[in-house]
Amino acid sequence: MNTDPDRTRPIEPAERSGVVVPANLVRYAARWATPAADLSAVVDAYWSVAWDLGDDVVEQRILTMPAVTLSVEEGEVPAPLVVTGVHRHAWQRTITGRGRVFAVRLRPAGLAVLADLTCADVADSTVPVSRSLDTRLFGLLDELARTPHNQRPERADELLRARLAERAPSRAGLLANEVLDVLTAGLHTRTGRPLTEATGRSERAIQRALRSTLGQGPKWVSRWVRLQEATRLLSQHPAPAPADVAHELGYSDQAHLTNDFRDAVGTTPAAYVETLRRLATPDAPATGRTRPAPVRTR
Structure with missing residues (x-):
């Protein structure tokens, strides 16, 4: 099961992406993937990036949407499973070497459906997700991490749909x-x-x-x-x-x-x-x- 090419597209520099240097989007092969329509109460977008910088180091600044983001990360990254809270200022990430990320940008209602964490627990921070931090959220991201990269949008749909059936949005x-x-x-x-x-x-x-x-x-x-x-x-x-x-x-x-x-x-x-x-x-x-x-x- 590979991702349907019709549901993915490049993130264009002229879009409202939150990346403070939009030209970097091309360098990171940044792409959107559209979530299934029946998940619109929980997820806003899927996105992915991949990079191979050699000896370069990029200090990337991000002015994100008001949203909590979940990500599965590989390569030279701070942690393999991550939750990023709402930031009150542009935040910075140092990008080096090789790596790739698949991310789920949540709707405001989404975090309470998928996790027992609150927005206050992750405010102004990027937090590694472990079983001890939040069992429910760890299970979701761990399942996603075990999925081949090109199948993650479809697998994310399945996993979010199952959790939505267990816990409805407030x-x-x-x-x-x-x-x-x-x-x-x-x-x-x-x-x-x-x-x-x-x-x-x-x-x-x-x-x-x-x-x-x-x-x-x-x-x-x-x-x-x-x-x-x-x-x-x-x-x-x-x-x-x-x-x-x-x-x-x-x-x-x-x-x-x-x-x-x-x-x-x-x-x-x-x-x-x-x-x-x-x-x-x-x-x-x-x-x-x-x-x-x-x-x-x-």
């Missing part, structure tokens, strides 16, 4: 899914009354749903999806002016975008654009065998 989880969909689809959607009108639920219910599944409230989630879109826009060639990005994403002015971007990514929008320009220039000053990160490390 009402709070389903509401959190809906709220994230509204905020992701409509980047100008504001929290408060517009969000309650879109979902038909109270502000308090929305707040509780997001806090219990993502560890953050609606204002943070709204801000985060806009920052991910800002990163995508600013990485285009040619890049739009930061003031135009601020206007397009509904910021009151460029200063507000600059402050949010600096807090999340560690640099200003203008400096980020300049760094990407230098990385893309063949005659940029040499820095040895190490590929520079586009932003400072926190």
Whole structure:
């Protein structure tokens, strides 16, 4: 059983992937795989990467979707089974040698279906998954790791479907899914009354749903999806002016975008654009065998 080629495709640099240097997506052979439709309450996407860097070292910065991600990793990696929580800032991973990853990006409702861990247990961290950490989650990822790489999307469907039959999503989880969909689809959607009108639920219910599944409230989630879109826009060639990005994403002015971007990514929008320009220039000053990160490390 091999993966149906129609359900996989490359992750394009122009997409909203969260990778702060989108050109690296090609180098990592990054691909999406579409989960089965009946799992939409639990999983948002499958993705995979594979790399062979030789002596190079890449300091990869990631501004992910507000989501918990499960991954099976091979090669020169920190751990074979991993759960990555919601991060409040862009986070960094050092990539070396050879390796590959198959990952399951969960919907807000997904973690409670698949694990006994809470979002607070993995917030702002990347945690190796062991039997002692969470028996249920370990069993899922261990089964997936035993599956040949080219069969993992189909096997993930089977494993998630079985666990969904054992434990249904909570009402709070389903509401959190809906709220994230509204905020992701409509980047100008504001929290408060517009969000309650879109979902038909109270502000308090929305707040509780997001806090219990993502560890953050609606204002943070709204801000985060806009920052991910800002990163995508600013990485285009040619890049739009930061003031135009601020206007397009509904910021009151460029200063507000600059402050949010600096807090999340560690640099200003203008400096980020300049760094990407230098990385893309063949005659940029040499820095040895190490590929520079586009932003400072926190």
